[in-house]
Amino acid sequence: MPTNLPAWGVYVHIPWCRTRCPYCAFTIVVDRDSPKHAYTLALLRQWEAVAPQFPSPPTTLAFGGGTPSLHPPEDLTTIIRTIQPTGEVSLEANPGQVSLALLDAWREAGVTRLSVGVQTFSRRHARLLNRGHTVEDAEALLRDVARAGFRSWSADLIFATPGQTLAELDADLDALLAAGPPHVSLYGLTAEEETPYGRAVASGRITPADEHAWRAAYERVVSRLEDAGLARYEVSNFARPGHRSTHNEHYWRGRPYAGLGVGAAGYWPDGARTQGPEDVAAYIADPVGTCAIERPSPADAAVDWLVGTTRHVDGLALDELRARGFTLRDDVVRGLVRAGLLQTTPTGLGLTPAGFPVADGVLSRLADALTPA
Numbered sequence: 001m002p003t004n005l006p007a008w009g010v011y012v013h014i015p016w017c018r019t020r021c022p023y024c025a026f027t028i029v030v031d032r033d034s035p036k037h038a039y040t041l042a043l044l045r046q047w048e049a050v051a052p053q054f055p056s057p058p059t060t061l062a063f064g065g066g067t068p069s070l071h072p073p074e075d076l077t078t079i080i081r082t083i084q085p086t087g088e089v090s091l092e093a094n095p096g097q098v099s100l101a102l103l104d105a106w107r108e109a110g111v112t113r114l115s116v117g118v119q120t121f122s123r124r125h126a127r128l129l130n131r132g133h134t135v136e137d138a139e140a141l142l143r144d145v146a147r148a149g150f151r152s153w154s155a156d157l158i159f160a161t162p163g164q165t166l167a168e169l170d171a172d173l174d175a176l177l178a179a180g181p182p183h184v185s186l187y188g189l190t191a192e193e194e195t196p197y198g199r200a201v202a203s204g205r206i207t208p209a210d211e212h213a214w215r216a217a218y219e220r221v222v223s224r225l226e227d228a229g230l231a232r233y234e235v236s237n238f239a240r241p242g243h244r245s246t247h248n249e250h251y252w253r254g255r256p257y258a259g260l261g262v263g264a265a266g267y268w269p270d271g272a273r274t275q276g277p278e279d280v281a282a283y284i285a286d287p288v289g290t291c292a293i294e295r296p297s298p299a300d301a302a303v304d305w306l307v308g309t310t311r312h313v314d315g316l317a318l319d320e321l322r323a324r325g326f327t328l329r330d331d332v333v334r335g336l337v338r339a340g341l342l343q344t345t346p347t348g349l350g351l352t353p354a355g356f357p358v359a360d361g362v363l364s365r366l367a368d369a370l371t372p373a
């Protein structure tokens, strides 16, 4: 591969799930005789149509979901061999569905990184999250993945579940760290509209973690993980040296990516944003025509870039913002710096330790402060 080609990635959405978790708003289909091979063929047709938009072979390929561990390994192999990424190939795997033989098959197919959807090690919270697997399934999969010889792996956890105490969070973090993951993603539970959990919160049947509890939990997460050598490099992501997710770095750095499959978002080198349809049957019938293509205005594109890049520990490069035709209102930046939420970096601006827990609020203030350069 020539050395000066830009880094970019391919995201492939695999929508099957054993059950629908009550808090999840992603595009999924509860798996009953799903048309998996027809879906693979549709992905390959979409790839053929989309690849000419990109200048070179992709550097990364990520299978997300849904539950990619439910997709036939031989189909995953075909997709990887067709797309031929030059670097990281990652796959999200759910506990309770993965044998040692399947881990071998994925490694042989070219998967280099696994992301395990643990979410919690607490039986009480596992019931609340209504995952289709047990705590023992999660512990067993982490043990197997740690020994399976992938270049890297990660565990996903959810915190700030309703009623979670700091002692319960500590117990989750103890179990997580005992598994020795080189990378961790930790998301605070959000109440998405149109999910059973979101409706229960909206109607007052469930009381979510309040801002104070959320912040205390997030700060505990950061200090425990950083003490264990897992450095925060994005609001919700922590890694040992050399184990960052190179695919997700494309999103945070405003690099292009192709999005294949239902519900998948894409961002082309010419600035177009794409969005796959919700319906699997419609997608299989016409994987190219059902994908919506939109060309955002320069202002919307600058907001998208700003939101991604400022969540990253490297922060926002002011030169790059200017190259995109925008700058930030001085009074707003000065106010955020004075409040201790934003700091200057060698190339621009970054969140401070006090800014990370309230990143969404800081980002919306910055987005409102964008002005043409």
Ligand SMILES: C[S@@+](CC[C@H](N)C(=O)[O-])C[C@H]1O[C@@H](n2cnc3c(N)ncnc32)[C@H](O)[C@@H]1O
Pocket (backbone or CB within 6 Å): 023, 024, 025, 026, 064, 065, 066, 067, 092, 093, 094, 116, 117, 118, 119, 156, 157, 158, 187, 188, 189, 190, 191, 192
């Ligand atoms: C959509 S899942 C796909 C991977 C896999 N199916 C799983 O459940 O782990 C990707 C990540 O999003 C997280 N997620 C989904 N809905 C969420 C919510 N409402 N709040 C916080 N995290 C959420 C999941 O827990 C998981 O870590």
Ligand code: SF4
Pocket (backbone or CB within 6 Å): 016, 017, 018, 019, 020, 021, 024, 025, 026, 028, 065, 066, 067, 094, 117
């Ligand atoms: S959280 Fe994961 S397993 Fe649960 S419904 Fe969403 S994609 Fe499926």
